[in-house]
Amino acid sequence: MEPKAHHLIIGLFTLIAVASALLFALWLAKSSADREWAYYEIEFDHAVSGLVKGNPVLYSGVEVGSVLELNLDHSNPGHVRVLVRVEEDVPVRKNTRAGMVLANITGSMSVQFSGGSKDSPILKGTRDNPAKIAAEPSAFNSLLTNGEALLTKAETLLISANQLLSEENTANLTALLRNAREASDSLLGSRDQLTAMLERIDDAGKRAAEAASKVSAVSDSANALLQTEGKSVLTNMNTAMASFQDTAARIDQLTRENEGALDSGLQGMGELAPALRELRNTLRNLNQFTRRLEQDPSGTLWGGPTMKEVSQ
Incomplete structure (x- = not known):
């Protein structure tokens, strides 16, 4: 009797579980409906x-x-x-x-x-x-739609890459790299000569800098000399020239005022005329020297061309 009782309990439990599942499914379907x-x-x-x-x-x-x-x-x-x-x-x-x-x-x-x-x-x-x-x-659909165009562009890119890497271009590139390597090896072999040449260029640059410094110092000294002593010399020369011009003007005025008397009284003194001409030449040369000194003080004072006499 006990085995039959166990089977009956198991069957009853199974029927209850199936009925519960059906009821739940019906409730769920009704809820969805x-x-x-x-x-x-x-x-x-x-x-x-x-x-x-x-x-x-x-x-x-x-x-x-x-x-x-x-x-x-x-x-x-x-x-x-x-x-x-x-x-x-x-x-x-x-x-x-x-x-x-x-x-x-x-x-x-x-x-x-x-x-x-x-x-x-x-x-x-x-x-x-x-x-x-x-x-x-959608973005995904656009990606799928444009996929063919992207593949076409990728194929074109691969074709271009194959053309770029053709045998001829590869050979040219190899030759170019070989030449570059030979040039670099040659430069490395002449490294000592290049170093010596750079050193000479550096020395020449230093000497040029020293020469420029000396020229600058000389120029500064000449400028200082012109600014100090040159000004005083020019001032004295201007004063002397003014005095000479004043004297010449007076002599010339005196000569014009007494030209008749001098002509009658100096007829026997033929040597006075050349002396007067020399005096006038001297005054002209002095005027010329003054103009040169005003235009080029350093050249006139420190080695300019010599002053020539002006023939009358």
Whole structure:
């Protein structure tokens, strides 16, 4: 009797567990059926690979519904209409954006809503009359669309690289590197000569600097001499010239005033005329020397050309 009692207890427990599971499934189905939904039709103008019925619908990453149907737009086969249902209390607005996101590494895609400002009206749709939402292309879809163009560019780049690394270019590059190595070896072999030449250039530079310093010192000394003694010499010369000019003017005035008397009284003194001419020549030479001294003091005082007499 005891074995039969154990089997009866086990059977009764199994029946209770199955009944509980059925009741839970019925409650869950009733809860899902009692939930209120809003329906939206999203129009995609590109391929929706990876999106199938039953895939989740997300709003800012939170699951709020699922995909119900996918239909090709027969009037425009490049467009796909996707019917989704979303929990009715989710605020899908007129300016809410829809797109696709990658759900997992297998390539499965999910529909995702994003955006929507508070001042935009809320969209509500039924199963028979779903609200229309235009989809925007996703970054992943753009990457897939542009993949062919990227591959073409990559192929062109590889072709260009192969042309650049052709046998002729490789040989030229090898010859160029060989010549560069030979030039560097030659420079290394002449290292001592280059060092000696650089030392000579350095010595020449030092000597040039010393010579420039000496020239600068001489120039400074000459400038100082002209500023001190030269000024006094010029002042004295100007004073002497003024005195000579005054004397010459007086002699000339005296000669003009007494020209008649001198002509009558000096007829026997023929040697006085040459003396007067020499005096005038001396005055002219003195004037000429003064002008040169004013124009070029250093050249006149320290080795300028000698002053020539002016013939009358």
